Each structure stands twice: as structure tokens, then as C-alpha cells.
Amino acid sequence: MPEKHLTEEQIALVAEALNDERFEQLSNTIREHIANCDECSTQAVEISEMQKQLEMENALKVKEEKKQKLAQIRLFVGAAAAIALIVASYFLFIKDNNFDNSNKHFAQDTTESVNIQNNENIAQLNDTTANDTNQIKVNNNNNVVAEKEHHIPETSKLLAYNENQQLEELYVRYNSANMRDNQAEILSDSIIKIKEGEKLTLKWKDYFGTAYIEIFDNQNKQLISQKTEESQFVYTKNLKKGLYYWKFIDSDFNLLYCGKIEVN
């Protein structure tokens, strides 16, 4: 048996080499000694077993720690998700209800004020209509269907210039393409601007036959509907300040054109 044994570190080296299956990579000195020394070889085997046990325990510890960490992360994510859900619910349901409610109030208020004003207009218009005399004017060559004179109350001046959605759509349609087919050419401006008290003249050409001229206020109330076979129409009645629309209709009651009138 050799006189000098391996050091603790050399034995540790052999132990690690045994576990890593690289005993052949150790130095010749160590390998030769180990092959011939019972004490060192036995110690090396024992320590390799203990080192293996330690590595297994450490690996298990790391695994447990990872597991715990994962559990903590899951808990955190779960809690965060729950909080996010609560906050989202608050904004979606609770706050939205409040918003809707406040909007409703706002909408109601606005609608009510509009309704009040509209009702006033209508009431005043009705009053005017009732008070004023209905005049049916008959031209020599024209049949006037009906005519009503009305006054726009001072308090709703601005409303008098509001566009009427339905008539506006017609206006836009007939002014993007000037005339359907080539039935007539409107000579008047698309928006005829006249002063209050000034007479209104509507002109066209290249139309043959009977036509109907209709004028509406911006509430889509018909002011006049007149049959004509001429190439112009003159409205002599005093139009109050506001926005009006006129229609050019052929003998088959097809709408050929819609224009605007602004009375300032």
C-alpha cells in the first residue's frame, strides 16, 4: 500500500469524476494510487455517494422553491386579474349607468327646451294662421292650390334658418346632379338669396308642359303649390327671414328639382 494517501481535495476530485463518468480524465498519479489503495478508493466511493445525495437534495430544494414561486406568481396574477375585473366592471356597469342617467337628463332637458321652443313656434304659427286671413290668389294662367301667410316669431329667429333634414337631402341630391335626364334646366341659383320683402323669382328653361312649383319652410310646411306652364314663377308674398325650400315637379308629379331660398 502506498505510504502517502491522496489529499481530501484529490479524493473529492475522484468522487466527482466517478459521478461525472470521467475517471479516465484524471491524472495517472491519482488513478494509479486509487487502483492500489483500499482506503482512498473506499473514501472516494463514499464521498461520491454523499455528493450525489447532496446534489439530489439541492435539486429537490430548487424544485420546491420554483414550485412555491410559481404558486406565488399564480396567486399574484389571480389577484391582479380579480382587481382588474372589478375595476372594469365598475367602469362598464356602474359608471356607465351614471353616465347614461346624466345623459338622459341632459337629453331630456335639451329635448324639452327644443320642444318648448318648437311648441312656441307652432303655437305662434297657429295663432298667426288663425289670425291672418287666408288668401287665395289666382293668377290668370295659374291655379293656386293654397297659400298661407305666416310670421316667424322674433324669439326663434335662429331656428328659422335651421336646415330641414328631409328637404336638405333632396337639395343635396338634386344639386350634385343638376337635373334628371334633360327634362329642364334650372336657371336660378341653387341657394337663392333675397332680402325680406323682396319678391322671389324662380326660373327655368327647356321644359315643355305643365309643372308644379311648391315652396316649403324649414319645418317642411308647404307654403304654396302652384301649377304653371311658363318658364318662371314669381312669388309676391312677403317671406319672412329664414330658410325655405322650393320644388320643381313635372306633370306626372315627378320631382325634378329641389332648391333653397334664404331670406335675410
Add this chain to the structure above:
Amino acid sequence: MKLRETKKEARIKDAEVLKYAQIVVSRFISKGAIPPKEKEDISMAVVEKFLFKRDKIDLAFKGNAKYSTYCIAVLNKMCLEVIRKDIKYWDIREFEEYKSQQNFDLSSQNKLIIKDEIRYLNKILILFGREKYKLILFLAFYFKLRIIDKDIFNYHPGLINSELKEIFKQNQNLSKTELFESLGKVVNFVEDKKIKADAVRMWLNKKRDLIIKRLNSTSFRTNYDKDSFQTLFELLYDERCGEEDSLKN
């Protein structure tokens, strides 16, 4: 630089000295070298000894192996010293009592023990270096086991394509004398010697006894003899054959 690194590592590992000491002491207890009731006392004694000599231990560490393995090796040596010193004070009956208290489940526990023993034997064989291949082949041949080509090749690649390869396939029905005569032919071919069968027998017996001694050296629990060693070796070789067959498939 290295000393500073070692000391830094030592400061980190200081808390784990007790843990390592307990691993070492537990192993000696499981081997029957220390009575179980002495575990705490011996663990503390070993830790105290280690910390007392900490500076010298750190100075001796060159950084070639892992520090944890080095600490275990140091603690192992210290534990052996404690055993040598205190064994005369321990009652042998405590060992017997401990053995009788061990309740081994024949199925799972024994399988685990056998697996550990096979691994232990394998490591002892590895420590024989290049001689390992000769040992394994000759022991398998002597115990009349089915020889795998890998072991023939590992001993000497030239044997695979030689006529002597057939010798290894015919060990089942040979007598002991014929076995050693065959092995003699193989040794003379491979190692270019002129030895007789008797020399091979003496060499093989010597190596077998050495293996048995190393198996039993730190263990009071195991007490291998020739027969039990043969059983253990057969189990080890069976594993090798299993690995070889699975590779072929």
C-alpha cells in the same frame, strides 16, 4: 486571489457545514458505523472540529474540485477520526438493536438497496482504471454469464475479429480449470505474455478479494463474501446486458 475567493465561498457555505456534517454522519449511521443515538453529538463534534480548523481547511483548498465535495471529504475524514476515538465507548448492543429496528419492505426498499449496492460496486470497479475492462470480462466469464461483445471489445478491440472470440461464447459448460486455461490463452494473445492458467486464477482471486474488501471496508451493515459478491456482480452484469440489448434494438 484564490484564497479570497475561497474565503468568500466559505462565508457563504458556513451555514451549510452542519447540513454537510449531518449527511456524512447519517451515512455512517446507515452503514452501522455509528449508533443512531450518537447522531447529534457526533454531528456537533465534527462541525466544531471543522470550524476550528476552518482557516487551514480553506488554505489547503486549491479550487480543483467543488468546495462542497471538498468539505464533505474533510468532514468524512473527521468523522472517521471521531469513530476511531469513540467506538470503544459505544455499546455493541446498540448496533444490534438498530439493525433489528430496520423494517425493510421486501419489494421497494430492497430494490432500492440493491440498486445502491450495484452502483457502489460499479464505482469500485471504475477505480481500477483500465484494468476494469479485464476484470469485468474475466469475472463474467468465470461466473459463466453471457458475455456481451462490448466487454470483449473494451478489453481488446483485436479480440472481436479473432478466433479467440469464440472462447467467450463457450463458458457455460467448462470446468474451472478449463475456464482459466481459456483465459490464459486470451491474456497471452492480448498482453503478449506467456503465462499459465494458474497465474490468471491467482490474479482474478486477488482482485475479487480486493473488491469484496472495498465493498465491506466502511460498512458494518454489509458483509459480502464470495457467494454474495457473485450475486451482486451478476445483478450488475445483468444491467449491462440489458443496456447493450436496448442499444441494439
